[in-house]
Amino acid sequence: MLDVLVVGTGPAGLAIAAQLCQQGVKVGGLAPTSPTMEWSNTYGIWRDELEALGLSHLLAHQWQNCVGYFGPTVKPLDRTYGLLDKQKLQAHLLHQCQQGQMTWHLGTAATINYGAAHTTVLTQTGQSIEARLVIDATGHKPIFVKRSQPYSAKGGTAYQAAYGVVGRFSSPPIIPGQFVLMDYRADHLSPDERLAAPTFLYGMDLGDDIFFVEETSLAACPAVSFDVLKQRLQKRLALHGVQLLELHDEEYCLFPMNAPMPPFDQAVIGFGGSASMVHPATGYMVGALLRRAPMLAQAIATTLDQTNVSSAHLSAAAWSALWSGDRLRKYYIYLFGLENLMRFDQARLCRFFNSFFDLPQTQWAGFLADTLPIPDLLIAMLNLFGRAPNSVRLGLMQSVVYDSRLLWQALLGT
Numbered sequence: 001m002l003d004v005l006v007v008g009t010g011p012a013g014l015a016i017a018a019q020l021c022q023q024g025v026k027v028g029g030l031a032p033t034s035p036t037m038e039w040s041n042t043y044g045i046w047r048d049e050l051e052a053l054g055l056s057h058l059l060a061h062q063w064q065n066c067v068g069y070f071g072p073t074v075k076p077l078d079r080t081y082g083l084l085d086k087q088k089l090q091a092h093l094l095h096q097c098q099q100g101q102m103t104w105h106l107g108t109a110a111t112i113n114y115g116a117a118h119t120t121v122l123t124q125t126g127q128s129i130e131a132r133l134v135i136d137a138t139g140h141k142p143i144f145v146k147r148s149q150p151y152s153a154k155g156g157t158a159y160q161a162a163y164g165v166v167g168r169f170s171s172p173p174i175i176p177g178q179f180v181l182m183d184y185r186a187d188h189l190s191p192d193e194r195l196a197a198p199t200f201l202y203g204m205d206l207g208d209d210i211f212f213v214e215e216t217s218l219a220a221c222p223a224v225s226f227d228v229l230k231q232r233l234q235k236r237l238a239l240h241g242v243q244l245l246e247l248h249d250e251e252y253c254l255f256p257m258n259a260p261m262p263p264f265d266q267a268v269i270g271f272g273g274s275a276s277m278v279h280p281a282t283g284y285m286v287g288a289l290l291r292r293a294p295m296l297a298q299a300i301a302t303t304l305d306q307t308n309v310s311s312a313h314l315s316a317a318a319w320s321a322l323w324s325g326d327r328l329r330k331y332y333i334y335l336f337g338l339e340n341l342m343r344f345d346q347a348r349l350c351r352f353f354n355s356f357f358d359l360p361q362t363q364w365a366g367f368l369a370d371t372l373p374i375p376d377l378l379i380a381m382l383n384l385f386g387r388a389p390n391s392v393r394l395g396l397m398q399s400v401v402y403d404s405r406l407l408w409q410a411l412l413g414t
């Protein structure tokens, strides 16, 4: 019998499978397609996050000239950003899997039956796979992991949404050689359009006159529609007289930013989108997967080594390793940040980001990557409050009233 069955072969599934294999655990993988099938999303990450993991060789492109626009003038960010080479990352993780005792199963997981000592997963075609622990890594709408409440606009689920194109343009849509993290300039929008949810341009020069430009809504409830994002991107380009000449690829991006936390007393474990691991204030997750997979794999391996360990004990140990009290506290602090950002209009959002990126880089980088210990995170937030203009401070203080529930949860870590 398998020690662990990992369902899903996206970045989360492969990251945790690779680390379990490194721990000598007997792992099975289950997905409807081959684990070598190329992932469809574009994954960006700050170079230093990969460097810290010894993985910076997995970047396809990198830019030292990284900027934001939170007003008419450019704001240099003085930090190197990269585009992950998806194939290289996938190959790297699959290589780590191959070094262990990994077996692959092709199929779509359909049902799960929990026993005292093992769990059985049945696929749509009736294939049955048994394991002492099942990790559901099937993304933001997981097949087995239950959530405390369903996603809904009424329930306040906020989505990051983006529409992007890769291609050749009549003239460069961004300054050649540059990476634009956020261009919040809105000259292309009518006064009415500016009252709706703010969106920004995320842009990369991919070389050889090819650019990736994406109109992005950081978070909105309900989500900004793809039609609106598409129109805004076209208007933004048109304002500068830029036309798309050759379309190489299109990206439609939509995922929840504040997915309800899964209850931790369930026998199946989540990892990745299924375990609400997206950073609620930024939408980033790949760095977190690579950082947190070793710790979770080690906790699982250690518990598996104990004699007569029940399935319930195994899953409880895994959930508490993934979502420790401190991690939960930070999660609720970020959720508080997200609620602030969603309440800000275009102008206030720009003032907020101007102050945010004026923080010492260790603070803003640590906030974005979720690598600051809680005291340092609180210092960064107080520092931001101290630097921000009054209109932003007022917004933050209002949120303390509106979102006091999140601050209580942050305090309690539950």
Ligand SMILES: Cc1cc2nc3c(=O)[nH]c(=O)nc-3n(C[C@H](O)[C@H](O)[C@H](O)COP(=O)(O)OP(=O)(O)OC[C@H]3O[C@@H](n4cnc5c(N)ncnc54)[C@H](O)[C@@H]3O)c2cc1C
Pocket (backbone or CB within 6 Å): 007, 008, 009, 010, 011, 012, 013, 030, 031, 032, 033, 041, 042, 043, 044, 045, 107, 108, 109, 110, 137, 138, 139, 140, 143, 251, 252, 253, 254, 255, 271, 272, 273, 274, 278, 283, 284, 285, 286, 287
């Ligand atoms: C377009 C887009 C761009 C993004 N860009 C970034 C970025 O730049 N940086 C970043 O950090 N994050 C980014 N994100 C956010 C997040 O990192 C991604 O959503 C990420 O792909 C989630 O990884 P995952 O492995 O949890 O889920 P997924 O990537 O969705 O993988 C799910 C896996 O489960 C499998 N599966 C599903 N159902 C079943 C089933 N019933 N049985 C078996 N297998 C099943 C699927 O085949 C797939 O292999 C982006 C998201 C999107 C949508």
